[in-house]
Amino acid sequence: MNQRLRRLIAAGSAAMCAMAPMGGCSNDEGSKPPAAKAAQPGRFASPNPGSVNVYWIQAPEGLVLVDTSRTPADARKAIAEIRKTGRPVAAILLTHSHPDHVGGAGAFAEAFPRAPIHASRATDKAMREDGRRFYPLARSANPGFPAKVTYADRVFEDGAPLQVGGLRLVTATFAEGESDTATVYHRADTGDLFSGDLAGSKVTPALIEGNSCGWLQNLDRLGRRFSAAGTMYPGHGAPGPARALIDEQRRYLQRFRGLVRPAVAPGSAGGRTVTSGEQRSIIAEMERTHPGHPPVADLSTIAQENVRAVARELAAEDPAKTPAACSDEARDGTNGLLAPVSAYVGAVNDRNLDALAGAFAADAELIDVGRRFTGRAAIRAWAENEVIGGRLTVTRVAENRPGHQRLLVRFAPGGSGGFDAYYAFTVNGSSITRAELTYAD
Ligand SMILES: [Zn+2]
Numbered sequence: 549m550n551q552r553l554r555r556l557i558a559a560g561s562a563a564m565c566a567m568a569p570m571g572g573c574s575n576d577e578g579s580k581p582p583a584a585k586a587a588q589p590g591r592f593a594s595p596n597p598g599s600v601n602v603y604w605i606q607a608p609e610g611l612v613l614v615d616t617s618r619t620p621a622d623a624r625k626a627i628a629e630i631r632k633t634g635r636p637v638a639a640i641l642l643t644h645s646h647p648d649h650v651g652g653a654g655a656f657a658e659a660f661p662r663a664p665i666h667a668s669r670a671t672d673k674a675m676r677e678d679g680r681r682f683y684p685l686a687r688s689a690n691p692g693f694p695a696k697v698t699y700a701d702r703v704f705e706d707g708a709p710l711q712v713g714g715l716r717l718v719t720a721t722f723a724e725g726e727s728d729t730a731t732v733y734h735r736a737d738t739g740d741l742f743s744g745d746l747a748g749s750k751v752t753p754a755l756i757e758g759n760s761c762g763w764l765q766n767l768d769r770l771g772r773r774f775s776a777a778g779t780m781y782p783g784h785g786a787p788g789p790a791r792a793l794i795d796e797q798r799r800y801l802q803r804f805r806g807l808v809r810p811a812v813a814p815g816s817a818g819g820r821t822v823t824s825g826e827q828r829s830i831i832a833e834m835e836r837t838h839p840g841h842p843p844v845a846d847l848s849t850i851a852q853e854n855v856r857a858v859a860r861e862l863a864a865e866d867p868a869k870t871p872a873a874c875s876d877e878a879r880d881g882t883n884g885l886l887a888p889v890s891a892y893v894g895a896v897n898d899r900n901l902d903a904l905a906g907a908f909a910a911d912a913e914l915i916d917v918g919r920r921f922t923g924r925a926a927i928r929a930w931a932e933n934e935v936i937g938g939r940l941t942v943t944r945v946a947e948n949r950p951g952h953q954r955l956l957v958r959f960a961p962g963g964s965g966g967f968d969a970y971y972a973f974t975v976n977g978s979s980i981t982r983a984e985l986t987y988a989d
Pocket of ligand 1: 600646648649745783784844
């Protein structure tokens, strides 16, 4: 263990430092960081579940804080870290009205009475109205959420630049996406972008507002508006390159929508309603491709709520009017697959025989160019001999009906160049009931 790490642990801030951007511990006064590092914002991530970030930006006249954590108890942990910098707090900024970002505002106001809390007009309004009744919900989910929400002291016009702590920040307001309204803060001199929940980093987002299409459009706008941004500091998860985090968030949402869409097709297992089997396979597919993504909310049923909310949204969406940003058009070739079909493709490429067999119903039937395999055990044996070790690439979805998809694929068995084939799948809820594989000529 090196000298610096020992000091940090002695200071009780190792956890905070481990979570600091780029592994830096720039705000620990014991570590005396070089000047270049001192400009890097500090970060406190509250414990899981539902970990949320508080940032502190080094400004000429003190620290400028972004967001306040979910509860006063979490806020006090962040405050203890912030105090270690020995610098005064000049201002506190809010990104949006969600409980996990404003619940600690009262504790910050108490700790730093001279630092005004700033919010955009739209965020201030959203907090005061709480149209979705999120604050009572947060209170019932977590008794630590304050009985009374602390509002902003200073309200700025949406999109107006902000002068705080000797720092000039560009702001932009976004509507109806992850939240009904959201503000991002951009520091042009460093390229730092404080994005709130417009993009998270390796987390399971809350889609409960059923506005995934609005969110996708916001991401496009965010990327265009701040194309020069360097590091993005998200509300949840670790900071990273802005472009990569935006792309990652976009892919997550597109994949989620692509998995839910077939489950709300009129002729699918439950018609417009997502059956519990469909829900299970969608969640399992998301977990397979996004493993270890902790939920952003302290809500054990968030995965199910997300499916329900996006299902409602997609069922109401008019495909003719869906903006390009929200199309399921595959950027990676696999969007829009039925969840069990997606699970099959994933299992082949992950060389996961159990997952492959698990994608099929117990009495499923598989026909491989005329050879018939009946039952999961027979399909498993076939896959073990002929499939596992190969690489399966989806070229396109050639036919798409509720509960049925025919894919043009390229299958390359281990060590071979591969061949083109059609894979026709029939799906019932969470399982493939029939698959027929034929050569494409
Ligand atoms: Zn959040």
